Amino acid sequence: MSNYRTTVRLTLILLAVLLVGAALGVMLERSALRDTYRTVREGDKLGWALTQIENRYVDPISRDSLAELAVPILLQELDPHSVYIPAEEFASTNEPLTGTFDGIGVMFNMLSDTVQITNVISGGPSSAAGIVAGDRIITVNDSLIAGVKMDQNKVVGLLRGKRGSTVRLGILRAPAKELLPITVTRGAVPVKSLEAAFIVPGHPEIGYVRFGHFAASTHTEVTAALNRLREQGARKVILDLRENGGGYLDQAIYIINEFLPGGQRIVYTEGHASRRADQFADGNGRFLDMELAVVIDENSASASEIVAGAIQDNDRGVIVGRRSFGKGLVQEQISFPGDGSAMRLTIARYYTPVGRSIQKPYTPGNDAEYHAEVMRRFEHNEMMTADSIRQDDSLRFVTPGGKVVYGGGGIMPDLFVPIDTTFITPYFSKLFQKNLIFRYASQMTDRYRKEINAIETLAELDRFFADKNLFYDFVAYADRQGVRPTETEMSLSKPMITAQIKAYIGRNTALNENAFYYYILPQDKTLLRSVQALEGTDVPKPAAGGDERR
Secondary structure (H helix, E strand, C coil): CHHHHHHHHHHHHHHHHHHHHHHHHHHHHHHHHHHHHHHHHCCCHHHHHHHHHHHHCCCCCCHHHHHHHHHHHHHHCCCCCCEEECHHHHHHHHHHHHCCEEECCEEEEEECCEEEEEEECCCCHHHHHCCCCCCEEEEECCEECCCCCCCHHHHHHHHCCCCCCEEEEEEECCCCCCCEEEEEECEEECCCCEEEEEECCCCCCEEEEEECCECCCHHHHHHHHHHHHHHCCCCEEEEECCCCCCECHHHHHHHHHCCCCCCCEEEEEECCCCCCEEEECCCCCCCCCCEEEEEECCCCCCHHHHHHHHHHHCCCCEEEECCCCCCCEEEEEEECCCCCCEEEEEEEEEECCCCCCCCCCCCCCCHHHHHCHHHHHHHCCCCCCHHHCCCCHHHEEECCCCCEEECCCCCCCCEECCCCCCCCCHHHHHHHHHCHHHHHHHHHHHHCHHHHHHCCCHHHHHHHHHCCCHHHHHHHHHHHCCCCCCHHHHHHHHHHHHHHHHHHHHHCCCCCHHHHHHHHHHHCHHHHHHHHHHCCCCCCCCCHHHCCCC
């Protein structure tokens, strides 16, 4: 009887435990569901979706893999400049601003499954080999890379390699149909800002400084160049920021500070989660006495526009060229923990001293339309006449000196200079397509290699060219390649062809880019207009009624 009672008691206890366990299970499950749905209600739909996919998808998939898919799309939908940087691309993405690397020295986009070169790094191997922006790489070492859906990282791997090794490229240069063979010797690609700095020929008081981006050393490089020019007699300077897509914001601020009196506003930034931060000149600028012209074009962006805007809004100098790109968003690079990847997140807008945001309109998620806006300027004739540019009167501002300026779409120069097409004849176009000017300059360099290697100054280079009939010798060379000009074509194109021959040969001396721009400058109408402005023969003045002179 006792054993029977014990058995019944144990059975009842076990049953009770099971019932309590079941009840607790139901409660815990309901609690988990409540937590899940609370997460969704509180706005973390993305986290909830990732959890559900990770836990319930038909095939195994990790949250990290999901993040690699989701984060780039998420950032792309915010604005055209917020981007995800995978770990394997992190070093190469930051190289142009921070160091050096071995390769051929080009930047490119995969356009319609074809490698299109967007920029050739000045002084790098591709620049030395005659590759130009706009070229398309069709073959690498005789292997087809166009139209085969090749991964961009694989393309980079084919182009990069050990210093001193060579790579054979098949280049398509529109509108030519046949491939142009170019062999590039891989080397150390210099990551420097300063491209050229010299006294303008025939104008001993005017210095010229050009730099291609704002890297960590830009302020140091530029101020050193300005000091050298001042020692040579320069009292005025042209800062050439064409094709300068920006870079480090602090470097732009440091450079502007060198030209502005103390207390003048340089720029301010502000965003939803970023309090307004104003930057003012500290009064310690070393070039306050230098007259200044800043040259911009449709590819001058970001930090370049900050420089141009600060100089324009403070009535400190003249802005010459064409309307700038229109990038007024500030990005901060934020590293993801653990895996070496990062994102560049737009955290603020920047505003010029009078309060202009020069960011052009964009539709989130439609980057193609945003970047095609520059091409539409050609269609609207904006590259040829300032009258074709429409400004928004609601974004009208006035500088302390009375000059009318506008926000909402880049910096409009004080002196507009259209694209120069006068020298582009059918003859010149054929020479360009076949790369004949560069090839001739290379042959001349080889012919006079010993003399060229000994040249150390621009004066020595001028003397080298003085007794050589380069143009007509080149015409005969091009004729042997099947390209012949008419008398009219030869007359129109002669000055630019001669300048380019000298520039390409000069680039092969120790003078490098200094020689290149030294010979191109006299044919550059935008720079000639800048010289006129600094000499006082073409200086814009505020007009009555607020119409600025262009």
